[in-house]
Amino acid sequence: MGAIRSFIKIILLFAVALVGALFALHNKQLLSVDFVYFNGPEISLGLWLILFLMFGALLGIVFSSLMVGTYRRKLGRFKQRDE
Numbered sequence: 001m002g003a004i005r006s007f008i009k010i011i012l013l014f015a016v017a018l019v020g021a022l023f024a025l026h027n028k029q030l031l032s033v034d035f036v037y038f039n040g041p042e043i044s045l046g047l048w049l050i051l052f053l054m055f056g057a058l059l060g061i062v063f064s065s066l067m068v069g070t071y072r073r074k075l076g077r078f079k080q081r082d083e
Helices: 002-026 045-082
Strands: 030-034 039-044
Touching (some): 002 045, 030 045, 039 045
């Protein structure tokens, strides 16, 4: 059952990457993003969107991992107190 789940995850990841690549290829308009202190390079709109999506997903993973770690530590302290 675990092998089937892993296979499905790999297929879904590949499909998302393929859709992202197609999205980047079809949005060829050049765009320069103006950040607070500097301007980004002039690259395609699709590539900017993919970069921001990846950055947001990475931030979500990091912050959710921090929260899970905090809850595990609290649970460990609670279990030690009960024993």
